[in-house]
Amino acid sequence: MRTAPRCAECSYGPSAVPSHHPPVSQERVIKAASAPQGEPPTGESGSGSAGADIAVELRGITKRFPGVVANHDIDITVRRGTVHALVGENGAGKSTLMKILYGMQRPDEGTITLDGTRADLHSPGDAIARGVGMVHQHFMLADNFTVLENIVLGAEKLHGIGGRARRKIQEISDAYGLGVRPDVLVEDLGVADRQRVEILKVLYRGARTLILDEPTAVLVPQEVDALFDNLRELKAEGLTVLFISHKLGEVLSVADAITVIRRGTTVASVDPAETTARHLAELMVGSALPTPETRESTVTDKPMLAVEGLTVHDPQTGRPVCDDVTFTIHAGEVMGIAGVEGNGQAELVEAVMGMREAAGGALRLDGQDISRTPTRQRREGGIGYIPEDRHRHGLLLDAPLWENRILGHVTEAPNSKGAFLDPGAARRDTERIVTEYDVRTPGIDVPASSLSGGNQQKLIVGREMSHHPKLLIAAHPTRGVDVGAQAQIWDQIREARREGLAVLLISADLDELIGLSDSLRVMYRGRLVADADPAAITPEELGSAMTGAATGHLEHPDGPPPVPGARTPEDEPREAVAGSQNDDHPREDGDTR
Numbered sequence: 001m002r003t004a005p006r007c008a009e010c011s012y013g014p015s016a017v018p019s020h021h022p023p024v025s026q027e028r029v030i031k032a033a034s035a036p037q038g039e040p041p042t043g044e045s046g047s048g049s050a051g052a053d054i055a056v057e058l059r060g061i062t063k064r065f066p067g068v069v070a071n072h073d074i075d076i077t078v079r080r081g082t083v084h085a086l087v088g089e090n091g092a093g094k095s096t097l098m099k100i101l102y103g104m105q106r107p108d109e110g111t112i113t114l115d116g117t118r119a120d121l122h123s124p125g126d127a128i129a130r131g132v133g134m135v136h137q138h139f140m141l142a143d144n145f146t147v148l149e150n151i152v153l154g155a156e157k158l159h160g161i162g163g164r165a166r167r168k169i170q171e172i173s174d175a176y177g178l179g180v181r182p183d184v185l186v187e188d189l190g191v192a193d194r195q196r197v198e199i200l201k202v203l204y205r206g207a208r209t210l211i212l213d214e215p216t217a218v219l220v221p222q223e224v225d226a227l228f229d230n231l232r233e234l235k236a237e238g239l240t241v242l243f244i245s246h247k248l249g250e251v252l253s254v255a256d257a258i259t260v261i262r263r264g265t266t267v268a269s270v271d272p273a274e275t276t277a278r279h280l281a282e283l284m285v286g287s288a289l290p291t292p293e294t295r296e297s298t299v300t301d302k303p304m305l306a307v308e309g310l311t312v313h314d315p316q317t318g319r320p321v322c323d324d325v326t327f328t329i330h331a332g333e334v335m336g337i338a339g340v341e342g343n344g345q346a347e348l349v350e351a352v353m354g355m356r357e358a359a360g361g362a363l364r365l366d367g368q369d370i371s372r373t374p375t376r377q378r379r380e381g382g383i384g385y386i387p388e389d390r391h392r393h394g395l396l397l398d399a400p401l402w403e404n405r406i407l408g409h410v411t412e413a414p415n416s417k418g419a420f421l422d423p424g425a426a427r428r429d430t431e432r433i434v435t436e437y438d439v440r441t442p443g444i445d446v447p448a449s450s451l452s453g454g455n456q457q458k459l460i461v462g463r464e465m466s467h468h469p470k471l472l473i474a475a476h477p478t479r480g481v482d483v484g485a486q487a488q489i490w491d492q493i494r495e496a497r498r499e500g501l502a503v504l505l506i507s508a509d510l511d512e513l514i515g516l517s518d519s520l521r522v523m524y525r526g527r528l529v530a531d532a533d534p535a536a537i538t539p540e541e542l543g544s545a546m547t548g549a550a551t552g553h554l555e556h557p558d559g560p561p562p563v564p565g566a567r568t569p570e571d572e573p574r575e576a577v578a579g580s581q582n583d584d585h586p587r588e589d590g591d592t593r
C-alpha cells in the first residue's frame with residue numbers, strides 16, 4: 001500500500017500537523033483575502049461587500065490536541081443563502097472545525113463571526129441561540145419516541161408540546177419539502193427519514209445556518225437527490241448550509257462554494273463551476289492521485305462461503321428479516337449486495353458472523369459446516385469483518401490503538417503466543433498497520449476516539465486484512481474514507497482477492513459496488529430478488545432494482561453501458577466473471593429468478 005510521506009522529525013502523517021511542519025505549498029492561497037487576524041469584527045467582509053451577506057466568518061482558527069494540531073490558522077467566509085462545502089483528506093480537520101462552530105469545542109486561537117457580530121460559543125446551546133445547528137453523522141434520536149416527541153424534547157419552551165408544536169413542525173416540514181410525519185415512531189423510519197427529522201429538529205430550534213457532517217455517507221443515490229432538493233429549498237429561503245463530504249461528484253453538484261482543507265488549514269477556495277473532482281482531489285492531497293490499476297478477474301470455482309436457505313427472524317415481531325437466502329462466493333470473488341439500508345443486509349452479515357441466531361439454513365466456510373460454530377471460531381477459521389457500525393462493533397473507543405488491534409483477534413498471532421497475550425508483538429504490528437494503512441495519528445497509545453472518522457476506518461481495515469482472511473465480510477468498507485485512501489483500500493482488497501480472498505461486500509456506494517464486485521445481488525425485504533453483471537449495469541439501474549422496481553437478472557437493453565470507474569468487458573473476461581452466476585447451476589447459486 002502506498003504510504004503518505006511523513007515528517008522525518010516527528011513521523012506524523014501530513015494531516016496531523018505539529019507546529020514545526022513547514023507551511024503547505026498552495027495553488028490558490030486564500031489567506032490573502034482574509035481579514036487581518038485579531039481585529040474586532042467590522043461587520044463587513046474583507047472584499048468590502050455588505051456584512052449582511054455573510055453568515056459565517058472564521059478567522060485564524062487554531063485547535064490543538066495532545067500531539068496534533070487539528071486546525072491551524074483556518075479562514076473561511078460563508079455567504080448567506082449558499083451551500084458551502086468543506087472537503088479534505090481524513091484527519092484534515094473538517095469535523096473539528098465544525099464542532100468549534102457548533103460550540104462543542106473551544107478554539108485555542110481565532111475568531112468566529114456570525115451575521116457580522118463576534119460570537120463566543122461555549123456550548124451547542126450558545127450556537128443554537130446564535131442560529132447555528134448541526135446534524136451529526138451518528139443520529140441522536142430516541143428510537144421509541146415519535147417524531148414529534150423527538151423534536152420537542154429539550155425545546156419545550158419554544159412552542160410547547162401539543163398543538164402549537166405540531167403546527168410548527170408541519171409548517172417547517174411544508175416550507176422546506178421535508179415530508180416529516182409527526183406521529184410516526186422513529187424506530188419505524190429509514191435512515192433518510194431520520195436524517196430529515198434531525199434537520200427539522202435543528203430548524204425547529206431556529207437555526208439559520210445548518211452544519212451537515214457527511215450527511216450522504218449513509219444514503220443511496222435517490223435519497224441523496226432528495227436531500228439535495230431539501231438543501232436547495234433551504235437555500236431558497238435564505239438559510240445557509242455547511243456541508244462535509246468525501247463524494248466529490250456530489251459536492252460539485254450541490255455546492256455554491258468549496259473550501260479545501262489540507263493538514264488542518266484552508267488551502268484553497270474553489271468555484272464548483274470551474275473545477276473537476278480530480279482537481280479537487282489533487283488540491284486535497286497536494287499531489288496527483290494515483291490512477292487505478294487495470295483489473296483482471298480472479299474468480300475461481302472453489303466455493304469459499306456457501307449460504308443455503310438462510311432465514312433470520314426479527315426477535316420482536318417474529319417476521320423473517322432474512323428470508324431463504326442462498327448464494328455461493330468463490331475464492332477470488334467479490335460478491336456485492338446492493339440494497340436500501342434496512343432490507344436485511346445487516347441481519348445477513350450478523351448471521352454469517354454468528355452474532356445473530358438463524359432460524360434455518362446452512363453455512364459452509366471453505367467446505368466446513370459452520371452453521372453452529374461460535375463467532376470466535378468463525379473468525380479463527382478465516383473470516384475477517386469490517387462492520388457497518390464501527391463504533392458499536394469495530395472499536396473500543398476509549399482503548400488505545402494497539403488494544404484495538406487485538407480486538408476480535410485475541411487468540412491469533414501476533415497478538416498472542418500460545419495461551420498468552422503478546423502485547424509487545426501486538427504493539428509492533430499496530431505500528432506496521434499505522435504505517436501501511438496510513439492511519440494519521442500521533443502514536444499507538446492514543447485512544448481510538450481521538451482518531452478522525454476515516455482514520456478509525458483505516459485502522460479497522462488494516463487489522464482485518466492483516467490476518468489474511470479467507471473470507472472478508474466488508475460492510476461499507478470505505479464509508480467516511482477520503483478518495484485517496486478509498487483507492488488504497490480497494491487496491492488492498494483486490495490484491496488479497498488475487499490471492500484467493502472471497503469478499504461479501506455490502507455498500508451504499510453504488511460506484512464502489514459496481515467497481516469492486518465480480519457479481520452483484522440485490523436484497524429487498526429480506527430476499528435476494530435480482531442479480532446483475534457489474535460490467536453491464538449502471539448505478540441508476542441498480543438503484544431502481546433496490547426499490548423493488550426490477551427483479552430477476554438485470555440487463556442493460558443495449559449491452560454494457562459505459563460506466564465510469566467500472567470494469568469493462570474487455571478487461572474482465574466474461575466467462576470468468578460468470579463464476580458465481582453460472583447459468584448451468586442456477587439453483588446452487590441461489591437464483592431467485
Ligand SMILES: Nc1ncnc2c1ncn2[C@@H]1O[C@H](COP(=O)(O)OP(=O)(O)OP(=O)(O)O)[C@@H](O)[C@H]1O
Pocket residue numbers: 015016065066068069070088089090091092093094095096097440441449450451452453454455480482
Ligand atoms: N478529541 C480529540 N482528541 C485528540 N485528537 C483529536 C480529537 N478530535 C480530533 N482529533 C485529531 O484532530 C485531527 C482532525 O480530526 P477531524 O476529526 O477534524 O478530521 P476530519 O477532517 O473530520 O477527518 P474525517 O474525514 O476522517 O472525518 C485528527 O488528527 C484527529 O486525530
Ligand SMILES: [Mg+2]
Pocket residue numbers: 094095096452453454
Ligand atoms: Mg470528520
